[in-house]
Amino acid sequence: xxxxxxTNKILRIDDKIWLSSGLKPEEFARTRLSAALDEKGVIxxxxxxxxxFTEYKFGGTKxxxxxxxxxxxxxxxxxxxxxxxxxxxxxxxxxxxxxVEKALTAAICENLxxxxxxxEGIMVSxxxxxxLFLPGKLYEQCxxxxxxxxxxxxxxxxxxxLKDKDALMFTRSVIAYKALTGSFPFEKTDLSxxxxxxxxxxxLPLSYAVNGINKNLSESIDNGLMLTTPQIFHSGKxxxxxxxxxxxxxxxLEKASAFNPEDFLSELENKNRSLEMSEADFALRKEKxxxxxxxxxxxxxxxxxNKNRILAVFAVFVIGFWAGHSFYKENLNRASTKGLTPFESxxxxxxxxxxxxxxxxxxxxxGKKTDALIQIVSGYFITAKERLTTDDKAGTYTPxxxxxxxxxxxxxxxxxxxxxxxxxxxxxxxxxxxxxxxKAALTEWNGKPLKNGxxxxxxxxxxxxxxxxxxxxxxxxxxxxxxxxxxxxxLVTEITGKSDEEKVKLKDFKAIYQNILDANNGDFExxxxxxxxxxxxxxxxxxxxxxxxSVLEKYEIETARDFVNAHSSEFSKRLNSEFQN
Numbered sequence: 001x002x003x004x005x006x007t008n009k010i011l012r013i014d015d016k017i018w019l020s021s022g023l024k025p026e027e028f029a030r031t032r033l034s035a036a037l038d039e040k041g042v043i044x045x046x047x048x049x050x051x052x053f054t055e056y057k058f059g060g061t062k063x064x065x066x067x068x069x070x071x072x073x074x075x076x077x078x079x080x081x082x083x084x085x086x087x088x089x090x091x092x093x094x095x096x097x098x099x100v101e102k103a104l105t106a107a108i109c110e111n112l113x114x115x116x117x118x119x120e121g122i123m124v125s126x127x128x129x130x131x132l133f134l135p136g137k138l139y140e141q142c143x144x145x146x147x148x149x150x151x152x153x154x155x156x157x158x159x160x161x162l163k164d165k166d167a168l169m170f171t172r173s174v175i176a177y178k179a180l181t182g183s184f185p186f187e188k189t190d191l192s193x194x195x196x197x198x199x200x201x202x203x204l205p206l207s208y209a210v211n212g213i214n215k216n217l218s219e220s221i222d223n224g225l226m227l228t229t230p231q232i233f234h235s236g237k238x239x240x241x242x243x244x245x246x247x248x249x250x251x252x253l254e255k256a257s258a259f260n261p262e263d264f265l266s267e268l269e270n271k272n273r274s275l276e277m278s279e280a281d282f283a284l285r286k287e288k289x290x291x292x293x294x295x296x297x298x299x300x301x302x303x304x305x306n307k308n309r310i311l312a313v314f315a316v317f318v319i320g321f322w323a324g325h326s327f328y329k330e331n332l333n334r335a336s337t338k339g340l341t342p343f344e345s346x347x348x349x350x351x352x353x354x355x356x357x358x359x360x361x362x363x364x365x366x367g368k369k370t371d372a373l374i375q376i377v378s379g380y381f382i383t384a385k386e387r388l389t390t391d392d393k394a395g396t397y398t399p400x401x402x403x404x405x406x407x408x409x410x411x412x413x414x415x416x417x418x419x420x421x422x423x424x425x426x427x428x429x430x431x432x433x434x435x436x437x438x439k440a441a442l443t444e445w446n447g448k449p450l451k452n453g454x455x456x457x458x459x460x461x462x463x464x465x466x467x468x469x470x471x472x473x474x475x476x477x478x479x480x481x482x483x484x485x486x487x488x489x490x491l492v493t494e495i496t497g498k499s500d501e502e503k504v505k506l507k508d509f510k511a512i513y514q515n516i517l518d519a520n521n522g523d524f525e526x527x528x529x530x531x532x533x534x535x536x537x538x539x540x541x542x543x544x545x546x547x548x549x550s551v552l553e554k555y556e557i558e559t560a561r562d563f564v565n566a567h568s569s570e571f572s573k574r575l576n577s578e579f580q581n
Contacts, residue, residue: 009149010142011079011120012064017072019058019134022145028068033142034061035436037070039135042114044103046129051106056132070142075132081119081153084178091128094268097179099124102261103131104172108165116167118143118154151189159198159227166227169256173224176264181209185225200297201226208289210267211282212275217263223255335360335432338489339439345490346421346458346481348432353464354398354416356381360432366484366491373495380414380466399465400539400547403528404559406517407510412467417539419462427575428462429546441488454485460497463537472504474537504535524559525566545571 012018021028028034041056058070078089083096091099100122107114115136121143123132143154159170177185185203188194197203203225206218228249267273276282335352337345345364352361358378365373384396397405398415405411419428433439444450457480464475479497483490513531520526532538539547545567548560 009081009120009153010146012069013079015074017058017075017123017134018062018064019070019072019139019142020146021061021068021070021142023068024066025063025068028061033068033138036135036138036141037061038436039138041133041135042107042112043075044106044131044133046099046102046131051103053107053110053112057135058138070138072134075123075125075130077123077125077130077132079120080122080124080175083124084119089124089128090126091124094179094265095128096124097175097268098261098265099128099131100175101172101259101264103133104168104175105259105261108168108172108257111165113164114168115140116158116162116171118152118157120153151191151194155189155191155194156184156186160195161198161229162227166229166253169224169253169259170227172259173221173256176221176259177203177206177225179264180206180213180221180267183209198225202293202297204286204290207276208286210273211277211279212273214263214267216258217260217267219255220257220259223252224259226252227256228252334435335363336435336437336439336489337364337491338435338441339433340490341442342445342456342458342483342490343421343424343426344430345483345492346460347426347428347430349481349492350416350419350426350428350460350462351430351432353377354428356384356414364492366486367493369494370492384412384414396467398539398543398547398550399537400544401551403513403531403539403544404524404548404551404557404563406522406524406559407514413472414466415464417463417465417537417543419460419543421458421460423459423461425540425542427546428543429550431575442490445485450485452485452487455482455493456490457482464499465537467506470506472506472509473501474504474535475499475501476537509535524563541567542571542574 010020010022012020021033023031023033037058037060039057042053043056045052045054056072056075058072060071062069062071078087078096080096080100083089083093089096104114106112114133117133117136117139121134121136121139123134125131140154143150146153157171157174159167162170174185177183186194186197188197205222206213207215207222210218228245230246230249277285335348337348340348349361349364351357352364353373356377358374358381361374361377395411396414397409397411399413399417400415402409402411402413416428419426442450445454445456460477460479460481462477464477466473477497477499479495481492482494482496484493512534513527516527516530517523520530528538528544544563548557548563551557551560552564
């Protein structure tokens with residue numbers, strides 16, 4: 001790297017672009033970040049009214065000063081954040097801001113799959129003719145590895161609850177707002193607090209921030225900051241759509257879509273703006289608005305209490321926060337059902353549910369009939385994360401992991417046990433393939449060539465366990481899982497069935513478990529066998545084996561080590577054959 005390189009927060013720029021992973025070589029080796037080299041960003045080239053897009057990607061990695069950097073081709077420009085912070089650019093800052101907004105608008109209109117980026121992930125050429133958008137998911141992962149600067153280089157530009165065009169519109173509005181006012185609309189650095197503000201639309205509208213601003217422009221920017229996720233939810237034949245909220249969402253989307261880059265540039269360059277009112281009256285109006293809004297939000301947030309905090313964090317984690325973190329494991333590459341049989345595809349489904357892995361769950365399901373499932377699993381995941389934010393001893397274990405602790409834990413339980421598919425024992429900790437594995441697609445099923453739209457079904461029988469304070473909720477579910485052939489793979493498109501739930505008092509269960517442990521001199525396997533005589537939902541030996549492996553990745557627990565050693569030969573063979581077809 002050149003000694004003349006310019007260092008930003010996570011970028012270094014010389015004759016190359018260097019994106020910091022934030023990791024030392026030994027840390028980097030334990031991740032799958034290198035696989036993200038395949039991800040592509042784009043360069044938007046502005047030619048008059050037209051914007052052309054070409055691919056951009058990083059070419060490799062390099063160890064620099066004991067830190068791994070991603071290496072990309074040189075781009076003659078500056079990061080957006082540097083321009084916001086006052087760095088000189090030959091085209092002028094207003095033209096630079098305009099170029100970014102014009103490129104984003106073109107990407108939105110063309111429905112281009114650009115991942116929303118923060119201020120160091122977007123670069124503007126010195127002549128404002130080109131805008132570089134770095135590979136978004138890779139940039140997100142690298143920014144997350146430097147938490148001290150995450151909100152400045154990424155977080156404040158994004159609303160994680162949104163995706164695709166809506167997410168880009170939000171980012172476009174953030175950039176326009178900051179360019180016009182000098183401030184972010186949502187300034188808080190704490191992620192949870194910022195998400196609460198986004199959820200409540202707690203920002204100063206542009207018409208209260210800039211005296212005399214173009215009304216159509218300010219309305220489009222404000223509405224871009226108010227975008228919400230679709231309010232359409234279905235479960236089986238039941239429709240839970242909130243018609244009023246969905247109608248309002250569409251109206252907001254329509255207004256946000258009216259953003260005009262040329263109007264934005266005109267406002268940036270409008271040094272002699274006609275004021276709407278005197279500066280004194282404008283300041284007084286702003287003060288009154290802030291005061292009334294503060295009082296309104298205090299009431300709203302008080303009545304909403306903890307429910308609001310869960311919804312706020314839900315907005316962050318449901319749509320890909322941390323790009324694949326879950327109860328199970330970090331997984332940068334999304335799950336794939338390509339090449340999988342219906343049995344294997346449904347194993348992958350219940351594995352994602354078992355570990356509340358929402359991003360990968362979204363990869364194995366399709367259609368509105370599965371929306372309710374995603375919402376439900378997301379709720380459990382967010383509840384668990386929310387508890388951890390207030391108490392690091394308030395974690396969550398699978399039922400098997402919880403038993404392995406022999407009552408020496410305050411953690412809650414969440415997960416699936418006794419999974420059977422079409423009457424066969426199945427693995428709810430299935431080692432599902434990822435997209436990068438590029439498995440060959442099936443060509444036929446049951447002796448017939450597969451064609452788009454073909455359906456099949458798998459009967460699932462299992463127990464779903466989750467804690468709620470002093471209670472353990474145990475639901476015995478029998479479900480018909482419908483899969484549809486989508487040209488290259490099976491995807492789950494509907495789940496119907498019945499559920500019978502019982503509630504077990506945690507205090508009573510722990511007392512019974514402890515008595516059984518004492519009666520068996522602490523022997524885990526004998527104690528679990530006795531527990532199964534009373535509770536049918538106790539995990540199978542296969543599930544306990546898988547959970548023991550999982551526990552040993554994090555802790556050295558003697559019970560887990562002994563169980564793996566005793567059953568490794570038996571279950572390793574079964575896992576390599578019995579659950580793979």
